[in-house]
Amino acid sequence: MKSAVIVFPGSNCDRDAHDAIKRVTGQAPAMVWHQETALPEGTQFVMLPGGFSYGDYLRCGAMASHSAIMPAIIAHAATGAPILGVCNGFQVLTECGLLPGALMRNAQLKFICEDTAITVTNSNTRFTSRYAANAKLTIPIAHHDGNYFADTETLIRIENEGQVAFRYGANPNGSANDIAGLMNEQGNVLGMMPHPERAVDAKHGGTDGLALFESLLGSA
Amino acid sequence: MKAKIHVYLKPGVLDPQGAAVAGALHNMGYDEVSSVRQGKLIELDLNSDDIETARARVEEMCANLLSNPVIESYSIELE
16 A cells, blocks of 8 residues: 655654654655655555644644645545554644544643553554454543543534544543544544554564554555 | 624633632732633734625634634634
8 A cells, every 4th residue: 555644744653653764664665755645646545643733822733624635635535445543643634624523731730741651542443453352542632732622512423423443541631531532433533642653563562553554554 | 894703711621821820929929810711813914805705704614724613712803
C-alpha cells in the first residue's frame, strides 16, 4: 500500500510516522509538504503526524486544517481511503470536520508526557483488527490539548455507531467518555491522542502500537 | 475599519483555565467572584469601506477559522 505522511510547519512526529510505516510495509512513505495541493499518484494511506503545527497558535490544528494540501486529503477521505491522525493530526482532523467534536486544553492544564494504558474498544475496524477484543495496550501520550469534547447528542451517536476505537484506562486529560481514539462514521478516518508510532520497537519501551499499522497495512 | 472579535467558550463547555483563575482570585481574597470564563480578543485592521460587507466577511472568517463552532461562540464589533 502506498502511503504518505503530511508535514506541516511544526510537525515533529513525521519521522517517527515514516519509520513506523516503513517498518511494517518495507516501503518508505512519501513525505508531503503542506503546501502541496495533491497527494502523490497512487497514494492510499495518509497519516497526519503529531507535533505543534503553526505553534498551536489560535487553536491546535486550526491553521493546519486550512493548509493547501487539506482539500486533497478531504477528497481522499471521501473515497474511503484510510487516514490516521495522531495527536496534532487528530486535532487537525476535528478542526477540518473529518471527525466530530474538538480537543480542548487538558482538564488539569498540564502538558502530559507518559505511557498510558488504553483499551481497544472496537477491534472490528480496519485500524484495530489485529488486536484482540478489549486488548489492553500501553502507548505513550504527549499533549497539552487532548481533552476530547463533543455535545451529548454527538457522544450518544458516536458510541452507538461504534466509532470509539480506544479508551483511556485512567483518564489523563478529562476526555468525554474516556475517549482516546475516534473514527468517522464510515470507519476510514481515525484520530487518536496516543502515539502508536512511538511504540513499534522494543527500544521504544514497547511495541503495542505495531498491530495498528499491521491491521491497516499488513505485515512486512 | 477595525473589527474586534470576542471568542468565548459556549455555555456548558468546561473552562479549566477560567476555573484556575477563579481559584487564584479566591486565594487572593476576592470572594465576590462566583465564576470566571476566559476567552480571546482578536483585533483585525480591515481595508473595507462598507460596514455591511465587512461584517459579512468577518462573520465568514469567524465561522471558518477564528472560532471553532463545536466549542466556541463569538461576537463582532466594527468601528
